[in-house]
Amino acid sequence: GAVVSQHPSWVICKSGTSVKIECRSLDFQATTMFWYRQFPKQSLMLMATSNEGSKATYEQGVEKDKFLINHASLTLSTLTVTSAHPEDSSFYICSASLPFNLAGGVFDVYEQYFGPGTRLTVT
Amino acid sequence: DAKTTQPTSMDCAEGRAANLPCNHSTISGNEYVYWYRQIHSQGPQYIIHGLKNNETNEMASLIITEDRKSSTLILPHATLRDTAVYYCIDSYGKLTFGQGTILTVHP
Numbered sequence: 001g002a003v004v005s006q007h008p009s010w011v012i013c014k015s016g017t018s019v020k021i022e023c024r025s026l027d028f029q030a031t032t033m034f035w036y037r038q039f040p041k042q043s044l045m046l047m048a049t050s051n052e053g054s055k056a057t058y059e060q061g062v063e064k065d066k067f068l069i070n071h072a073s074l075t076l077s078t079l080t081v082t083s084a085h086p087e088d089s090s091f092y093i094c095s096a097s098l099p100f101n102l103a104g105g106v107f108d109v110y111e112q113y114f115g116p117g118t119r120l121t122v123t
Numbered sequence: 124d125a126k127t128t129q130p131t132s133m134d135c136a137e138g139r140a141a142n143l144p145c146n147h148s149t150i151s152g153n154e155y156v157y158w159y160r161q162i163h164s165q166g167p168q169y170i171i172h173g174l175k176n177n178e179t180n181e182m183a184s185l186i187i188t189e190d191r192k193s194s195t196l197i198l199p200h201a202t203l204r205d206t207a208v209y210y211c212i213d214s215y216g217k218l219t220f221g222q223g224t225i226l227t228v229h230p
Contacts, residue, residue: 004166044167044220093166112218114166
């Protein structure tokens with residue numbers, strides 16, 4: 001269980017064009033999805049947190065008008081890189097979290113399950 | 124910035140236990156300790172998490188010190204497929220990845 005898919009797995013696009021990446025939770029409903037970016041030999045950097053039906057929350061330094069996030073359902077979030085430039089070339093990874101469990105009046109922590117990633121190359 | 128400290132790299136012989144340490148001395152009371160790993164060019168994989176008690180699942184064991192300032196992830200019988208970057212994260216919700224520990228399992 002807890003499988004997350006991403007599409008496409010890799011994409012090459014020309015500078016100035018836009019690219020959409022899909023993230024789906026296949027066997028569970030995800031209340032929250034996260035988008036990360038990873039440059040070569042570096043760690044994952046959180047870009048934004050996305051809750052179904054509401055606007056995404058972006059991390060400091062991430063341009064919300066450039067990286068458009070839509071979380072239209074509990075199983076699908078999309079990241080659109082608009083007007084892509086070569087410096088946007090990176091490995092983009094999404095994750096989806098299981099719903100909170102309410103136990104004894106205390107919210108339990110939720111685990112994040114990651115997609116396989118999308119490698120974007122902008123030429 | 125990540126709030127945990129891990130060794131940059133570790134080696135382990137196949138079939139032996141791999142013990143990966145993590146220091147999280149600034150962890151707050153409601154923050155859990157999470158362990159994830161990332162095999163090259165793949166998305167991270169959840170391993171285990173805990174609050175203050177030791178935890179065990181089919182993948183690993185997590186030993187958390189009584190003061191919660193450090194923990195150890197134990198892979199009881201490491202295999203070549205366990206070669207990966209292992210991330211220790213203290214968090215309630217949002218995950219902040221540090222540089223992790225590169226674990227190399229040798230034949």
